[in-house]
Amino acid sequence: MTAFKLSTLAEQFGLEVKGEPGHEINGLATLERASSATLSFLANPNYLPQLQETRAGAVIVSAEHAGRFQGNKLISEDPYLSWARIADFLHPVPVVAAGIDTSASVAEDCSIDPSASIGPHVSIAAGCTIGARVVIGPGCVIEAGVHIAEDSRLVAKVFIGRDCRLGERTLVHPGAVIGADGFGLAFDQDRWIKVPQLGRVVIGPDCEIGANTTIDRGAIEDTVLEEDVRLDNQVQIAHNVHIGAHTAIAGCVGIAGSTRIGRYCMIAGASGIGGHLTIVDRVVITAMSTVLESIHEPGHYGSGIPARPQRQWQRVLVRLTQLETWARRLARIEKHAGH
């Protein structure tokens, strides 16, 4: 990596240098592993002890914590955000050469922008439109009629079902499946019959879809992700779900069919959200919670139970089975006591 002076980075990213403006850094590191040629940052106060011991050539830090470090500093109102910007500047996403790999199978009537890159062993069926600078990595499968807007990137082994749409600058990680059939079954006397899934998946611009995440196509209308929706790995989004802009969903979350999630929501890992619900804007769901009713007010909601030593937990479980008799015992005591 090229070396940069702290003054250069400060100017470019609107930060204040404290210390030696001419100090050069040529890499990024954690506080723990930094050397005099690397830049680090402090965002989470839990790492304050490491700040005091770091050998970093410079640290991005808030004014509040600046006094805790004697070395060179870049003062930021939001050190994590500054870190993200500087890291992106120093480690830009590698440009992929334009063109269609000779091993790719692309239907003749597709419209592939000449600046797009189609990798090895990719399949693109009839009638697709692939925008400028789109990168479709190795092993992706794109069914017929798909539209992928400019600057989007499918890293590898991504599946996009027929007629689905991805907005600009959307990033899809390996193994994601977008637009498989929703789980629609009708019971016919003594067996299931499949309900055709006729909708699409429509994903807005600036979304990110994690590895092995699945987003089912709508049953009749579309499954929709508005702009800047961020999904981690192994998330399951059922048919006809609608997710509002700027909502972030952590790993292993499942959302059942036809539920509507608001804007600026945050859903922590491994939570489950039932079907046909409405969650308003700015709701936070804590880890491993089960949402079974609509949520009408912003705020934090949860039902996760922190693990404890198994013997203690076994006793709690026993007590749970006794609550019904406790209710009667309490009532009887109160009656006898004349409450």
Added chain:
Amino acid sequence: MTAFKLSTLAEQFGLEVKGEPGHEINGLATLERASSATLSFLANPNYLPQLQETRAGAVIVSAEHAGRFQGNKLISEDPYLSWARIADFLHPVPVVAAGIDTSASVAEDCSIDPSASIGPHVSIAAGCTIGARVVIGPGCVIEAGVHIAEDSRLVAKVFIGRDCRLGERTLVHPGAVIGADGFGLAFDQDRWIKVPQLGRVVIGPDCEIGANTTIDRGAIEDTVLEEDVRLDNQVQIAHNVHIGAHTAIAGCVGIAGSTRIGRYCMIAGASGIGGHLTIVDRVVITAMSTVLESIHEPGHYGSGIPARPQRQWQRVLVRLTQLETWARRLARIEKHAGH
């Protein structure tokens, strides 16, 4: 889409027309978005308000709810089932051209029915049998000795491990992994050794396997899905599990090894079922429940906890840790009161 008269649909699907039998519909839509040329349906009474406002050209509706809509109606005993059948008729699965794509790698000694379709970048190893009208979509990997019965369809990027078997008309969605090794480990002094996984996965006819779902091969005997088993996305089925006919399992469910699930069971999303259990026929497991003992009676079972505002929930968690002392306090009060 071709236009159809209501009388034609009514006759074909055994429904009664109320209204104008000659009215033509040329598409399907939800109540909310329907127009005079589209057909809609009412199955879930929650949507009754939409029934009264819909502009649909006709609605499939039960006799019970027929009075709530003034327009053209197709009266059905089970509107959702009628909808499924009509949707399937109007939107049949597209026929895929027979033949083997030039980019596919197929071992010479395989038996591929001439009416089967083998897509781009598919790998089929030695000794496989692929039945009539089977569709193996782009990027699928079929190991040696696999047998896929007629009219089955692997949409794309499906893996089928050696010697596994799929019945007729079984549909497998992208990213599903059928027949990877089960998680079999023996502890050898200070480290794990792998227990060879010698069984197969045997899947009956008319099953559906969701996107990124995994079904492990048996350790010694087979992992079995009987006929008409329906698995949603991201379901995990461990080695030697046996799932009875007509059982439906929603997204993100995990079933541990050697468990036997009965027929006509329904397991809601994100539930976990322990190993070496037996669940009888017609058991319903509610969402995000943990099944750790065998279930011997049909009925509904659960242990999921609905999320509530985080402050309320934190208080419940505190109270849970106090139950042990409450037990003693209750007993002491009763003793003092001479109960």
Added chain:
Amino acid sequence: MTAFKLSTLAEQFGLEVKGEPGHEINGLATLERASSATLSFLANPNYLPQLQETRAGAVIVSAEHAGRFQGNKLISEDPYLSWARIADFLHPVPVVAAGIDTSASVAEDCSIDPSASIGPHVSIAAGCTIGARVVIGPGCVIEAGVHIAEDSRLVAKVFIGRDCRLGERTLVHPGAVIGADGFGLAFDQDRWIKVPQLGRVVIGPDCEIGANTTIDRGAIEDTVLEEDVRLDNQVQIAHNVHIGAHTAIAGCVGIAGSTRIGRYCMIAGASGIGGHLTIVDRVVITAMSTVLESIHEPGHYGSGIPARPQRQWQRVLVRLTQLETWARRLARIEKHAGH
């Protein structure tokens, strides 16, 4: 399969024969399905009734249970371990022919050992090193700069991100995604920006990674699995997690970012572990538990709730909402009683 005398197996695997040393077995089976030519085993005492009825030609059994079976026996201190070794001997992993399939896309500057096997439709980008006897199955995608040590095997459709490293004899099942970006987001006024993920995934020797499991690359430093770590299917490992040697993690577990798991831990299915925690060596987490605090002592921990009939469970849920008022009622009773 070739037939083997019991005396031959006993000698090779350090077991004692009781019965007819010259009896020949030519296959392996469960107690329930065994015939006189097959070998079976008893490890789980739950299967003792089957031991008494089995028709197995011989059974691997502990000295403790040997008296419960009248037929031929191989006496072992650890029947499951002996079974694993004998099964591995009788059913060795098939050798895959060395060489690069003509349909594979391999960058010119890679170093591929001549004894390695590169399957159909594999993509290997620039600068990769593939060791001796490595098998890279059909449809795998290897990004630039990856190093895979000797005797490792990627079964099929595995993704390995840029610069990641796999140790010797590591086995990766289909659909696993190793080295996708971690879920790193910084909030910029009214929208998310992506935090570049600059670390790698570094996996030790003798690991096993389950089907559709995801392991994210580190944000700055690496995500690390030490030696002999065993992950089941659909496990999610977030960025900068560190997993100690000999730890086994069952299906559907999620571990959030920067958490450090010790050696010889066992994490049961569908549990979730929060971020930035430390779990010491030899911790066991029971099924469907939520770990939200560091664990400093070895032992068993949990918070999973066994399902019960739904009506009973509904009553428990009602009682949970009453605990707050119960606390007041208990205190009032005690006050009145003058405790």
